[in-house]
Amino acid sequence: MTPLHRLATAVAPLVALAACHADTASLEPIAWQKVAGPGPGGSVLGPGATGDFDERGNFTVRAFRDVGAVQDGSGTKIRLYYGGSDATADTGDPSCGTGINDSHWRIGLAESADGVNFTRVRGTETGGSILDLGTQVGAFDSYLAYRPFVLKDGAVYRMWYNGSTKPFNCPPGTLANDRRIGYADSTDGVGWTKHYDGAGPGGSVLPLGAKGELDAQQVGYVWVLHDGDQYKMYYSANDELNYWRVGLAVSSDARTWTKVRGKLANGSILDLGPPGSFDAACAYQPSVVKETDSLYRMWYRGCQAPGPFGGPSRGTIGYAESNDGITWVKIPQNGPLGEAITAGATGSFDSVGLTTPSVFIDGSTWTMYYAGFDANGVFLTGLARAPR
């Protein structure tokens, strides 16, 4: 071999590798799979018994695995807190129909060992609920009490919930225009004490924002993290144009809250998507999991277009990530428009839309409970899981 050949042999690999590159990481969406339950249309919790607080449906859920504090003392079960609709029609307005629109909503509890088959825990309040409507004069939750978010915080169960003085979408086209955030606490997660001592209207937790702010009209659908020495409240905020986004408030004691203005539209931390996206009309009802110090995950309800009467309609579940729990980036998932989960097939309980995702890590499995509804406006609870 001549010296020239030697040189060529040595240089050839270098030339071949001249196409250098950097291996950046690719995203891998979480592979959610719906789990059919024993309830109607594959739901995991069907309607309650006649006369009960949840006779017409259950919705707006929050679930988590509760270790060591269940009714039968068996150790650990999944607790599902939910809003339920009774069969009252107090408004007497026939245009409101026979669904959930002019009925009263209260809060109930069901438990499960396997996460699929649930047993209701009958409370001592009206119709077997565990949290009733406010009865004092001027109570902000005199007509509706729903969407419970329960945080087991040491020895205390803390509940934040939606309250309203008016029925939902009755007469049609009004939706609920008085939603506020209530607070209650408990030592066992079943018997609750309400507190009407917040800074919001009627002693609710959060005051409304000023004109032009993201929360100028309504607040609700909260998710609270106990994050180090701080509580972070992710709350749904409704502006004067009836758009729902996500806002943030923080607290050192879980009782007194300070709003943190976000960088996005009207001070939000999660904004609507661009026209045509699955969350162009609403992005709210956050469910937040802090997985590591620098990884926060959020699932939320997105609406592609306003309903025929204004406000959000239908709904799918979207997904976002954050390093600090404050600045969020939406991450496309496996759905046709980047959704994490979409409505089910015809005949399923969630064939029209999804609301209120509630996600937690259950060992090596991501677990999401959510509310779904069909073309008849019946709301029931569903389950989806994904490998972690």
Add this chain to the structure above:
Amino acid sequence: MGARLVLSLLLAGASAAASAQTMLDQERHLIDIHSLLLDLPPLEAPGALPPGRLSVGLEAVTIPRIDGTTGTKRQITASDRTPLFPRPRLALGLPAPEGFRAMVGASYIPPVAIRDVSTHYGAAEAAMAWTPGPLRAGLRGHLLYATSRSPVTEPATRDALETWEYGADLSAGWSVSLPPATLEPYAALGVVHLRGRFRVTSDGYVLRSQYTGAALDAGLRFVFRDRWEGVAEVEAYPGRLVHTNFRAGYLFH
């Protein structure tokens, strides 16, 4: 045969699938890649410097295209700014027992801003080589500390990346005499550990990454008249980065 083996190893490393599930993984990969670009590679054949020989060189570190996508955002990466950056480097041959050669080296980059990017960089290395004849084998340790300021999250800001890095490698080379020149192909296999700390200036958020991985190097040293030196090297960090380094130097006797 040796070159084929090295080539196979490098290609295997280069094609290693880099997969992740979250935006955080993407961000940490970017920290790793930008930190590894600063790594102090061998860029020299083992036992290249006899005692008392001083090598003064200027190196060019090439930057491949780096995709700055994190989630649905796009960060500004080093490759958006420049295809390469220069690095001055000194190496001095030390006294060593018969049949061995030893050296120490250092590199320093002052914090001068070029195209909105400044890097304050210091690195050091020490190596020992067994040199019984044309075939040589070496052991080297190296460490560096660097702070870089550049627009990453937004064009108008100056975010900061702080990097601690150390590593070691084993190398083997062959010295071929072609008067008045000498050719020395070499290859090295090492391990590197880095700690990167990225701070977003706009909100003060700090993101950290730690990475430990293999470092594979293959290069060719060319020495002319025992004075002028040129080195070309391919460096691979499997799953993170494959790039080239070049060196032009002068040897003081």
